[in-house]
Amino acid sequence: xxxxxxxGQELEFLRPALQLDQSTSVVELGSLFEWQDDKPLQRLKRQxxxxxxxxxxxxxxxxxxILNILAMLSACPTGGNILxxxxxxxSVTAAMIHSGTxxxxxxxxxxxxxxxxxxxxxxxxxxxxxxxxxxCVFLTSPNYFGIxxxxxxxxxxxxxxxxxxxxxxxxxxxxxxxRALPEAAEDLGADxxxxxxxxxxxxxxxxxxxxxxxxxxxxxxxxxxxxLGFVSTSFSYPILASLELGVQQLVEEGETIWSRTIERAEAxxxxxxxxxxxxxxGHEQAWKLGFKAFDPTRVTLDVSGTGFTGFEFQQQxxxxxxxxxxxxxxxxLFLITPGTSDRDIFALLQTVRRMAESGIGKAVRKTLVxxxxxxxxxxVTPRVAKFARKHVVSxxxxxxxxSGETVSAYPxxxxxxxxxxxxxxxxxxxLRYVKDNGAHxxxxxxxxxxxxxxxxx
Amino acid sequence: MYITYPVLAPVNTxxxxxxxxxxxxxxxxxxxxxxxxxxxxxxxxxxKGISFATPGHRCGRSYDFSLTLEGHV
Numbered sequence: 001x002x003x004x005x006x007x008g009q010e011l012e013f014l015r016p017a018l019q020l021d022q023s024t025s026v027v028e029l030g031s032l033f034e035w036q037d038d039k040p041l042q043r044l045k046r047q048x049x050x051x052x053x054x055x056x057x058x059x060x061x062x063x064x065x066i067l068n069i070l071a072m073l074s075a076c077p078t079g080g081n082i083l084x085x086x087x088x089x090x091s092v093t094a095a096m097i098h099s100g101t102x103x104x105x106x107x108x109x110x111x112x113x114x115x116x117x118x119x120x121x122x123x124x125x126x127x128x129x130x131x132x133x134x135x136c137v138f139l140t141s142p143n144y145f146g147i148x149x150x151x152x153x154x155x156x157x158x159x160x161x162x163x164x165x166x167x168x169x170x171x172x173x174x175x176x177x178x179r180a181l182p183e184a185a186e187d188l189g190a191d192x193x194x195x196x197x198x199x200x201x202x203x204x205x206x207x208x209x210x211x212x213x214x215x216x217x218x219x220x221x222x223x224x225x226x227x228l229g230f231v232s233t234s235f236s237y238p239i240l241a242s243l244e245l246g247v248q249q250l251v252e253e254g255e256t257i258w259s260r261t262i263e264r265a266e267a268x269x270x271x272x273x274x275x276x277x278x279x280x281x282g283h284e285q286a287w288k289l290g291f292k293a294f295d296p297t298r299v300t301l302d303v304s305g306t307g308f309t310g311f312e313f314q315q316q317x318x319x320x321x322x323x324x325x326x327x328x329x330x331x332x333l334f335l336i337t338p339g340t341s342d343r344d345i346f347a348l349l350q351t352v353r354r355m356a357e358s359g360i361g362k363a364v365r366k367t368l369v370x371x372x373x374x375x376x377x378x379x380v381t382p383r384v385a386k387f388a389r390k391h392v393v394s395x396x397x398x399x400x401x402x403s404g405e406t407v408s409a410y411p412x413x414x415x416x417x418x419x420x421x422x423x424x425x426x427x428x429x430x431l432r433y434v435k436d437n438g439a440h441x442x443x444x445x446x447x448x449x450x451x452x453x454x455x456x457x
Numbered sequence: 458m459y460i461t462y463p464v465l466a467p468v469n470t471x472x473x474x475x476x477x478x479x480x481x482x483x484x485x486x487x488x489x490x491x492x493x494x495x496x497x498x499x500x501x502x503x504x505k506g507i508s509f510a511t512p513g514h515r516c517g518r519s520y521d522f523s524l525t526l527e528g529h530v
Contacts (some may be wrong), residue, residue, distance in 0.1 A: 048471040096504065322504070325510040335508035344507045 020238040032059070032235050033226050035218065039434030041197040051251050052176050052186050054193075056218050058210040058225070061239040064170050065091035065232040067194040067210040072099050072138060072227075074220040075164040075192055079381075080135035083128055086375060087117050087414045088140050089168060093382055093406065098228075100383040101136075101210045104128055105375050107288030107414070108149060114281055115302070115330055115411055118235070119149020120292030123156070129157070140168045145333060146298030151288045155188045160376075160421060164214065165189075170196040171295070173209065173247075177254025180262050183291035186211050200337070202246035207239045209247075210238050217344055245318065258297070265297045265336035268345050269336060277305035277356045297336045301352070304330035305357035309438065329411050329438055372414060373430050376403075377419040380455070389456040395432065395449060399425045404453030407432045408442040415443075423454070 030041030039410040048057040060067050071096035076082050079100045081145070085093060086105040106128035109118040110376070113366075119141060137158045141151045145148055151167070160163045167185035169175070175184035185193045191214040198204035213216055227233050249257075269280050285291045303313045314327035323331045334348070347399045380388070380401040390404035403423050408415045409431060417427050435441055435449045445453050490498040 196511070198513060200513045202514045203512075204514055216509055246514070296496045321506045323502075323506055323510045325506045335511065335513075336509065337513055339513075340509070344509075348509065 010286040017238045020241050022237050051247050052211050054186050054211045055215050056212040059243050060208040061236040063206040064196045064208040065192050067338045069095040071166045071192040071222045074217045076136035083134045084118050084138045096382045097386045111229045116302040119147050121290050122150040122153040124155045137165045143450045145300050147435045148293040152188050164191040165193045169193050172196045173200045177250045179256035181318050202249050204239045207243045258328030261338050262296050269299050275353050275356050299334045300331050306356040308449050373426045390453045391456050395428050398423045399453045401454040404455050407444045410440045
């Protein structure tokens, strides 16, 4: 710790945040663990709820992951049946482990032209929904690339059947405040909506929000908040203050600043696709199944025509001090926000052009990504699989056994096998094929995918 | 009504332009950040980097937003 030449200056830099970092023992400020008094923290929860026109809100200073877990625990009975989109965030699997729920998965639409999963369709949802009693629906919308599927129709159908709907809207805190963005899940009647205010709004990292549209889930939520230790008793006031100001910014200026941001993002997209080797997509895709609405501030560039993979492209941008949100084998995703200046975009375009030109002459990689095999049958729940004994076998000895790990392939960006599911030869052949063709296998304990953990029974 | 604070008026916070010798100056290669203490590396990236990624509090960069630490993020 002694080699930091800027030690004093950095403490000065932190001063504004340190001033807000009060003790949680200041009782007059209120508590995250209660909801029935009239103190500043309780009023903040009321104001955040009013901002989104919902019944109540629960702010998190520990990110959206715990909100997804708390939402599932509150809305789905322990061990109940939950319907989940297969490309859900890993926090949803964590929620299933904590709650012991039995998942039924449905796949969103896969677009082989774009090389991406789109949103869920009503047809695929109905098919999965009709397969058995469902206690709760858990959807992710929008997806990482800003694509929204048949969210409105799915929420409507679930509500007609009196099945609660949770929406992981981590990337949608701004939708409610700008008419040019897709309709917000909270406005469509979803029961519980988790949002990463820190990802899109102006909150500090880990500043997230659970919106509660249905009064009956408030009491169970606070029971779990108080019992399960997901919420630190030393929660962060600086993060809460940033949530307050971040949402206020959306209330006061959301329409203006996000409309301007959309224009800037569209201008970037139009300029980028003029660069040889670069393509992108936008609202023109809205005729496709699973592409009902789109957040245009998410700009996905397909760089496969430049001779670089998306991963290589991202790495080279990082070397130029430019930080995209993420990459896949063929894409790089950029988030344009109200904080993005014209100068930022100009610098990015110049760098992208230079990199694309440097790749000219390189062989363009054509990666064929077959559609994933059918979703495997579940042997045991994610919770049972998590705590079961496991051992390692060759991948070719794995078919017929229960998987001890969850392996996702990027592309296409979806779990191919989830812990507790029955491994098939088809699944192993698919994973081996995409791995040999350059895909990244996330979650595989063996990076070379020669072996796989299976349950020891 | 949600309004509890004065409206946050847009202001033109000058963009950070590191001078020669300062952290984040172009002469410093990005790989150097891997060797720095965490806070120093964060400051270097904040000064020199252009982010098209989360977190979104970059949104406040051009606003008089006291929590964004004087325009450093």
